[in-house]
Amino acid sequence: MSDTPEQSGARSPQEPSLDEQIAAYQREFRDLDPQVEKVVSALGRLNRRMNVAYGRQVADLGISNAEWEVLKTLVLAGAPYRLGPGELAKRLGLTPAAMTHRIDRMAGEGLVTRDRDENNRVRVIVELTDEGRSKWLEAMRMATDFEEELLQDLSSEERGLLGEMLIRLLRRVEHTQPDAGGRLTDLD
């Protein structure tokens, strides 16, 4: 159980280890299934660390995590990499208002263009620029390298099994939490 932060001498009491945290929860909350809690806590922590890692990597390209999400969404839409602000907002889990501002910024930085649809003047078309696409490509290369490194300790069988189990959980959460158009936080 290594050392408890509070008693481990001079250095600042960091975030407790997973095992410490689960032990603490069990002290405070009797009917806790440690196995369940281990999975859930590890999931949460892993995700946070990964997001921090992604953020650092794309920062080296001069873009924010938020901007990278927009680039990803446009690329996923397929050539010619166009979507309206409303559709982008829906997929990113933002309000249209926030989307307007993000597009402002990104258009200013030359990552996307924003134009009115000639056939329907009320619509706006956001399109990826070549620079935006190449930023996406660089970010994608860094992300996949990182992901490969992250999974290096797992065999191919384990990776398959892990993916399959996660998808089962995903189906379950989508089943019990129908989403209702709720704001989602980030993107994959």
Add this chain to the structure above:
Amino acid sequence: MSDTPEQSGARSPQEPSLDEQIAAYQREFRDLDPQVEKVVSALGRLNRRMNVAYGRQVADLGISNAEWEVLKTLVLAGAPYRLGPGELAKRLGLTPAAMTHRIDRMAGEGLVTRDRDENNRVRVIVELTDEGRSKWLEAMRMATDFEEELLQDLSSEERGLLGEMLIRLLRRVEHTQPDAGGRLTDLD
């Protein structure tokens, strides 16, 4: 491959399914390992959905997800459930400035108290109130119910295996991304 969102008729083009998304990435980015991408994307999506679910549940108690994080951190510290703003900020991955404001709010709502340390007037002590503790307990009950439901499709062996694999990933990410006191986003 079912339908591409843009052509799927009247209903709004929702977030693509995991398989659609991975197929789209493969079209745009040749050297992508679908197995790795499946794990990573499922992780990200699962986490988002779970955070939305947690947020909805604690909202029913009249507290925000952010406030729940503070309650959890104080309880984890153990009786008498006291921490300074700086320590709280560190554990929550916030700046001290943000912590000041959160404590303002939560003290106003009666979830915590804020007092100066009598022995060291420059320090502040944030302490959980009885109301704060009972809110935490209710939230904890809802959260563990939800987590149990989430994992219901997995056998005990599978849960153990999943937890073990996630912890291996966590170790790897902590090893390659030493954190450097960086801001982490949420809490488990």
Add this chain to the structure above:
DNA sequence: GCATCGAACTTTAGTGTTGAAGTCTTCAGG
């Protein structure tokens, strides 16, 4: 004991987000 340094917290300015109200375009009737 007085001055200085450092630690712990708060305040300020700037950015990004939400929710609600507002604007502009299109479409359907009358």
Add this chain to the structure above:
DNA sequence: CCTGAAGACTTCAACACTAAAGTTCGATGC
């Protein structure tokens, strides 16, 4: 045509967070 309604985006006000500057108390050196 002209009006009304609906849709798509933008603007506005309020809020939460970050980074940096400011404040206050305690400790250290002389």
